[in-house]
Amino acid sequence: MARSQTTTETVAGDNQPTPRSRRTVLRGVTTTGAAAVTLRGMPSGVTATEPTQQGQPDRPLSDVESFEAFLDGVLNAQLEAHDIPGATVAVVDGDSTFTKGYGVRDIRTDAPVEADETLFRIGSASKLFAWTAVMQGVEAGRLDLETDVNQYLDSVTIPATYDQPITLGHLATHTAGFEERARGTFVLREADLQPLPTVLGNERPARVRPPGEFTAYSNYGAALAGHVAARTAGASFNDYVAAEIFEPLGMTRSTFEQPVPDAIDGTLSKGYTTPNGRYREGDFEYVGIPPAGSMTTTATDMARFVRAHVQNGSLDGERILQADTTAEMHRRRFGNDQRLNGMCFGFYELSRNGVRAVGHAGDTEQFHSLLVLLPAHGVGLFVSYNSPGGIEARDELLDALIAEYFSSEAPTPPPDGEPTRANDVPGTYRSLRSPYTTSEKLLSVQSHVTVSVDDQGRLVTTGPGGSTQWVEVEDLYFEAVDGSDALVFGETDGEITHLFFDSRPPSAYERLTVTEQTAPHAAIAGLSILIFLAAVFGWTATGLWRWYRGRAWEEPTAPLRYTRLIAGSAAASYLVFVFGLAAVVVSDPQAALLGDPLPLQVALLFPPVGALASVTTLVLTGLAWRRGVWHRLTRVQYTVVGVAGVAFALVLAYWNLLWYQM
Numbered sequence: 001m002a003r004s005q006t007t008t009e010t011v012a013g014d015n016q017p018t019p020r021s022r023r024t025v026l027r028g029v030t031t032t033g034a035a036a037v038t039l040r041g042m043p044s045g046v047t048a049t050e051p052t053q054q055g056q057p058d059r060p061l062s063d064v065e066s067f068e069a070f071l072d073g074v075l076n077a078q079l080e081a082h083d084i085p086g087a088t089v090a091v092v093d094g095d096s097t098f099t100k101g102y103g104v105r106d107i108r109t110d111a112p113v114e115a116d117e118t119l120f121r122i123g124s125a126s127k128l129f130a131w132t133a134v135m136q137g138v139e140a141g142r143l144d145l146e147t148d149v150n151q152y153l154d155s156v157t158i159p160a161t162y163d164q165p166i167t168l169g170h171l172a173t174h175t176a177g178f179e180e181r182a183r184g185t186f187v188l189r190e191a192d193l194q195p196l197p198t199v200l201g202n203e204r205p206a207r208v209r210p211p212g213e214f215t216a217y218s219n220y221g222a223a224l225a226g227h228v229a230a231r232t233a234g235a236s237f238n239d240y241v242a243a244e245i246f247e248p249l250g251m252t253r254s255t256f257e258q259p260v261p262d263a264i265d266g267t268l269s270k271g272y273t274t275p276n277g278r279y280r281e282g283d284f285e286y287v288g289i290p291p292a293g294s295m296t297t298t299a300t301d302m303a304r305f306v307r308a309h310v311q312n313g314s315l316d317g318e319r320i321l322q323a324d325t326t327a328e329m330h331r332r333r334f335g336n337d338q339r340l341n342g343m344c345f346g347f348y349e350l351s352r353n354g355v356r357a358v359g360h361a362g363d364t365e366q367f368h369s370l371l372v373l374l375p376a377h378g379v380g381l382f383v384s385y386n387s388p389g390g391i392e393a394r395d396e397l398l399d400a401l402i403a404e405y406f407s408s409e410a411p412t413p414p415p416d417g418e419p420t421r422a423n424d425v426p427g428t429y430r431s432l433r434s435p436y437t438t439s440e441k442l443l444s445v446q447s448h449v450t451v452s453v454d455d456q457g458r459l460v461t462t463g464p465g466g467s468t469q470w471v472e473v474e475d476l477y478f479e480a481v482d483g484s485d486a487l488v489f490g491e492t493d494g495e496i497t498h499l500f501f502d503s504r505p506p507s508a509y510e511r512l513t514v515t516e517q518t519a520p521h522a523a524i525a526g527l528s529i530l531i532f533l534a535a536v537f538g539w540t541a542t543g544l545w546r547w548y549r550g551r552a553w554e555e556p557t558a559p560l561r562y563t564r565l566i567a568g569s570a571a572a573s574y575l576v577f578v579f580g581l582a583a584v585v586v587s588d589p590q591a592a593l594l595g596d597p598l599p600l601q602v603a604l605l606f607p608p609v610g611a612l613a614s615v616t617t618l619v620l621t622g623l624a625w626r627r628g629v630w631h632r633l634t635r636v637q638y639t640v641v642g643v644a645g646v647a648f649a650l651v652l653a654y655w656n657l658l659w660y661q662m
Contacts, residue, residue: 060379060405061093068098074400075102082389083274086113088120090303091401092310092380097303105269105386107279113386116300119253119260119268120384121285122369123362124219126256126295129241129305130226131172131346135325136244142232145169152228156200161207168228170211171221173334173343174506177209178218179436182443183662185219187288188595193258196227196237199288206437214498215336215343216432217506219292222346226291237291248318249304254297256290266298271366272387279387282366293362299382302371306380309373330358330375336500336508337488339477347373348505352399353407361394370394377406418457419472421496425459425489426452428517429499429509439604440593441656445518449499449509461487521651528648529578532571535641539568563620567638570613570645577606581657597662604660607652614645 060067075087079102086103101113137143143152148165150158158166162177170176184203187193194202205220230240238256246254253266260268271282287294304315309329313321321329328345335342341349347358350372359372359381368390372381381401383394419425429451434444449463459470459478468485470478476489476496490498490508499509514520580603584592592600621638624630652658 059093059377060091060401061096061098064098067091068100070400070404071098071100074397075100078389078393078396079103082385082387082393083277083279084385084387084389084393085272085279086118086269087383087385087390087393088113088115088118088269088299089397090115090299090306090380090382092303092306094310094378095307097307099299099303101299105267107270107272107281111267113269116253116298117266119264119266119296119298120369120386121271121364121367122295122297122302122371122384123293123364123367124222125360125362125369125371125382126293127222127226127291127362128346128360128371129245129256129295130222130229130237130291131329132245132320133229133237133240134168134172134225135321135329135345137229137232139322139325140233143168143228145172149224149228152232154231155197156204156224156227158204158224159207162210164211166207166211168225169333171218171225172345174215174217174221175212175334175343176216176218176221177207177211177213178205178216178220179208179438180216180218180433180440180444181205181220181435181438182440182593183438183597184288185292186594187286188590190259190286192595193286193288196223196290197231200224200227203288205435208436209432212334214432214508215334215506216508218433219289223289223292245305245320246301248320249301249308249315250318251297251301251304254295254301256294256296258286258290258294259284260296264296268296269367269386271364273366274388285364285366287364293364299384302382303380306371306373306382310375310378310380327375330373335505336498337490340486340488340500340502341505343505350398353402355402355406357398357402363391368394370398372398374402374406379406416458416471419453419459419478420475422453422457424496425476427496428512430512430516432508432510433506435656437656437661439600439656439661441654443593447509448512448518451499516654521654524647525651528644528651529575531640531644532575532648535571535637536568536575539564563617563624563638566613566620567617567641570610570617571641573606573610573613574645574648577603577610580606597660601660604657607649607658610645611649611652611658614642614649617645618642 071089071091075089078084079087084103085107086101086105088099088101090097090099092098099115101115101118103113104110105113105118134143138145145168147167149167149171150165166176181203184199200220200223203220205218209216226237230237233240233244235243241256245251253264255261255264260266268284271285272279273282274280308315308320309326312323313319313326330344330347332342332344332349341351343349344358347360350357350359355374356376357372357374359370362369362371362384366388367384367386368388369384370381374380381398383397384390385393427450429449430444431447431449434447435441446464449461452460452462454460454469458481459472461468461470469481470487471481472478473486476491477486478488479486484503486502488500489496490500497511499511501507501509581600584599584603588595617638621635621642624635624638649658
């Protein structure tokens with residue numbers, strides 16, 4: 001492969017790149033609460049002590065009382081610091097399990113979170129069940145990881161855009177090369193849910209790069225894999241997982257059904273967002289492609305799934321995977337750079353402080369979850385929070401657990417100094433998890449990361465989450481000043497082309513050219529809109545003034561006499577589009593993306609009119625310049641409006657907003 005920083009990894013799990021030190025942990029005040037503790041062969045609540053290596057800390061559940069005090073301190077501090085109403089936690093240590101709920105599931109009633117009773121939506125952590133189902137198909141001989149996925153499909157077809165076909169191996173490592181697509185992933189109402197094969201066929205994203213090059217997280221890819229696993233077994237996905245994973249593991253309070261069926265014995269936690277710093281209770285969130293993220297479960301049930309994975313695929317005599325298959329799921333299979341965390345089979349690496357970890361996060365708008373395994377230690381963690389504060393809290397919890405019980409690597413401050421290629425790396429980088437061919441492309445702006453070098457000579461990245469300072473450790477490899485992350489720049493033929501983060505294995509970033517960057521597009525669009533406004537209001541005011549004074553317009557011969565009308569139509573069409581789009585977005589952005597597309601489709605009827613009228617205006621104005629008709633100022637006005645219209649059309653075309661494209 002031409003890009004040396006992009007390699008497919010085949011090394012075993014004990015031969016991974018050494019993870020570097022990471023962030024400090026949040027610690028808090030110890031409080032008490034009801035906990036469910038299961039120690040194999042001993043009554044609930046009894047402490048079991050296991051031998052530990054000389055000089056190493058005790059295992060988490062070797063002293064349950066001490067561990068509960070540790071967990072209470074972290075979780076209760078998090079609920080306070082991050083404005084989180086409630087959380088549910090499960091920790092597995094070999095045969096031992098600790099589960100506990102924190103805070104409340106409903107802020108109006110103060111009903112507490114109970115680990116074995118309170119249901120949480122776990123978002124993309126659901127995907128691990130789809131990947132487990134795929135591996136069951138491999139064991140049964142129904143599936144092969146290197147076969148064209150089309151061989152397993154019927155009503156859905158993946159186009160042969162590139163010579164290399166997409167395989168289940170590509171889907172599992174998020175290297176299939178699909179673009180991002182919002183429509184179809186979530187829906188607004190239960191009535192909008194459609195059968196999985198229908199959605200996969202109707203909302204198929206385009207293939208925008210050859211498979212196996214870079215990671216680009218894909219909900220569609222995971223859902224497609226889940227569908228393949230179930231279809232080849234002769235079942236629907238929901239039925240397959242219920243029969244082949246939930247039932248053998250005794251996960252009686254877990255479901256992919258939407259909404260949660262009455263047969264599930266438990267109470268669903270409320271989910272919250274925090275606009276303007278105040279809790280807002282959300283409605284049930286419907287996922288249009290269930291394998292990608294529709295699962296609802298309890299911490300106690302998730303502990304059973306985690307135990308199966310850390311115990312080589314079996315739990316209490318029931319086996320869902322063979323030991324070799326389980327290890328294969330946890331093995332590193334692909335990395336954007338060998339120095340950074342990479343992709344396993346469905347899992348991705350979350351290693352830090354010298355400790356290898358694999359797992360998967362999960363997010364809906366309201367719930368934020370994390371499942372992590374430490375394969376070498378036989379330990380696993382599951383946590384879910386019911387508000388956006390969980391995004392930061394889940395990483396803090398993992399950091400705290402590793403720092404307290406596993407890490408023997410003392411954080412070392414990275415070296416300081418200006419990047420060796422300070423003139424080469426600055427620019428704007430876009431996540432490859434972006435829409436490219438649809439009218440959703442504007443959504444990619446929220447993933448942009450700007451790279452610069454500050455006055456101190458430190459690298460600075462700025463994105464939606466704020467700014468981070470970095471120092472260079474080795475050529476094109478940087479660590480965050482606060483120790484929270486690492487990044488690497490990828491290059492091709494000596495030119496910087498990509499950006500990779502250690503904390504984001506499923507998402508690579510590509511460097512944008514000047515013509516692709518948002519700032520010049522925004523400047524062109526803003527100036528054009530001002531010109532359109534000036535033209536519409538100026539010509540209208542001038543016309544009214546002439547009418548009032550009884551003075552007629554200059555009337556050159558046809559077709560030039562229609563120039564003002566055509567130029568005015570161009571400006572007016574674009575303005576109707578701009579204000580119409582703003583109204584659609586402001587009134588209900590979710591409906592515009594996920595619901596009825598008609599308002600957006602109507603707004604996008606006007607740009608083609610504006611573009612055609614702008615080109616016509618320039619043609620007619622060219623004739624006017626050639627013939628020398630009208631005053632020079634009039635010809636300049638029409639020229640400016642025509643040029644602005646064409647420039648605005650080019651900007652809209654780049655963002656797939658010149659007409660409706662889905």
